[in-house]
Amino acid sequence: MTEGQTQPRTSNSAENPWPVRSVATKVAQWIDRLGAIWIEGQITQINIRPGTRTAFIVLRDPSADMSLSVTCTPELIRDSPVPLHEGSRVLMYGKLTFFAGRGTISLRVTEIRAVGMGELLARIERLRALLAAEGLFDPRLKRPLPFLPKTIGLITGRASAAERDVLTVSRNRWPAVQFEVRNIAVQGPTAVPQLLTALADLDGNPSVDVIILARGGGSVEDLLPFSDEALCRAIVRATTPIVSAIGHEPDSPLSDHVADLRAATPTDAAKRVVPDAIAEQALVADLRGRAAAALRGWVARETRALEQIRSRPVLADPLRALEHRHDEVERLRSAARRDITRALQTAETQVSHLRERLATLGPAATLARGYAVVQRISPGGNHVLRSVADAPPGAQLRIRVADGAVSAASLGSDTKATRN
Numbered sequence: 001m002t003e004g005q006t007q008p009r010t011s012n013s014a015e016n017p018w019p020v021r022s023v024a025t026k027v028a029q030w031i032d033r034l035g036a037i038w039i040e041g042q043i044t045q046i047n048i049r050p051g052t053r054t055a056f057i058v059l060r061d062p063s064a065d066m067s068l069s070v071t072c073t074p075e076l077i078r079d080s081p082v083p084l085h086e087g088s089r090v091l092m093y094g095k096l097t098f099f100a101g102r103g104t105i106s107l108r109v110t111e112i113r114a115v116g117m118g119e120l121l122a123r124i125e126r127l128r129a130l131l132a133a134e135g136l137f138d139p140r141l142k143r144p145l146p147f148l149p150k151t152i153g154l155i156t157g158r159a160s161a162a163e164r165d166v167l168t169v170s171r172n173r174w175p176a177v178q179f180e181v182r183n184i185a186v187q188g189p190t191a192v193p194q195l196l197t198a199l200a201d202l203d204g205n206p207s208v209d210v211i212i213l214a215r216g217g218g219s220v221e222d223l224l225p226f227s228d229e230a231l232c233r234a235i236v237r238a239t240t241p242i243v244s245a246i247g248h249e250p251d252s253p254l255s256d257h258v259a260d261l262r263a264a265t266p267t268d269a270a271k272r273v274v275p276d277a278i279a280e281q282a283l284v285a286d287l288r289g290r291a292a293a294a295l296r297g298w299v300a301r302e303t304r305a306l307e308q309i310r311s312r313p314v315l316a317d318p319l320r321a322l323e324h325r326h327d328e329v330e331r332l333r334s335a336a337r338r339d340i341t342r343a344l345q346t347a348e349t350q351v352s353h354l355r356e357r358l359a360t361l362g363p364a365a366t367l368a369r370g371y372a373v374v375q376r377i378s379p380g381g382n383h384v385l386r387s388v389a390d391a392p393p394g395a396q397l398r399i400r401v402a403d404g405a406v407s408a409a410s411l412g413s414d415t416k417a418t419r420n
Helices: 020-032 074-078 117-133 161-173 191-203 229-237 254-258 266-273 277-310 318-361 363-368 415-419
Strands: 036-048 055-060 067-072 089-099 104-114 151-157 178-184 210-215 242-246 373-376 396-401 404-409
Touching: 020 089, 036 067, 036 074, 055 074, 067 074, 067 089, 074 104, 117 229, 117 254, 151 161, 151 191, 161 178, 161 210, 161 266, 178 191, 191 210, 191 229, 210 266, 229 254, 242 254, 242 266, 318 363
Parallel strands: 067 104, 151 178, 151 210, 210 242
Antiparallel strands: 036 055, 036 089, 055 067, 089 104, 373 396, 396 404
């Protein structure tokens, strides 16, 4: 911009503000550029004023607290192939319009299609496959329920049969059980936000041990809030065990698959969460009786075993074995003494015979018969004469006879005497 030129009117500043009409016009132009769009949501309000050419609808996102104003001709609603009412899931085709006079935005629709049952079921199946692929149905993620919860969180409709069934059955089974009840809308456009709020409230309460989602039976459309993706993911993120008791046995919303336990009905949920006091007492009594019977049986078996051991001969008469052994020892002692005496007598007889033989053959007997033993006396010691050469003349001799010994001297040898 050259010096002296004026600032364009389209520029905006504190010194050159835009008037409201300019802003409204620009907003309308920008919104008009969006063109026609398809949008899906849930009808929360229908207002057809008599004598007017415009019907007003409030379309809400079923998974978030957001809504949009919709306008159309009354004929578009009256001529719909499927009756439209509050809570209907619909597809709308139209164009966003900005009303500059009021500064509001609405969707002017020219076509409304009710979401059919087949399409709803197909969407649920696609979501089921997505959650299963992410592992949110994995049994390993299931948290175990407490055996005896002190406080149970209950999310259900106000004054509903499901609430009555859960409370009645639970208190009949265990009168001391406590409840934290959150009454919410269980169908319609506000159901999912209220479900998420109640679930977060109970999950954050440290005194709540388990949470039950309970609702009676209904159509697929009525049970749609319990197949909402946001609710399923909130159930998985919760730290408190959650029991899903939605509808009846054939009903199977997605909350049944992500919950820690699926109950066929609200009554079944109460039975599976709260133990039966009478049944538990009967079980305890039965276990005590079985334990006592087992103990008595064990004592009886051990008593019989002790009696059998005590009745054995070795314990019935402990000295009998000693007496038997004593007699045997005495018998063996007698036999040993007899054998030893016999052996000694035999040995004495043999010694006597040997003594007699020795006496007969010994030197003393020989000397008694007239023989003598001649020894030569020498400084080196006496030795027996065995030859005449051992006694030269003059040799000192010692002659032993039967009654003693005499000393002699050798006078010489006589070899003739040996020959004679």
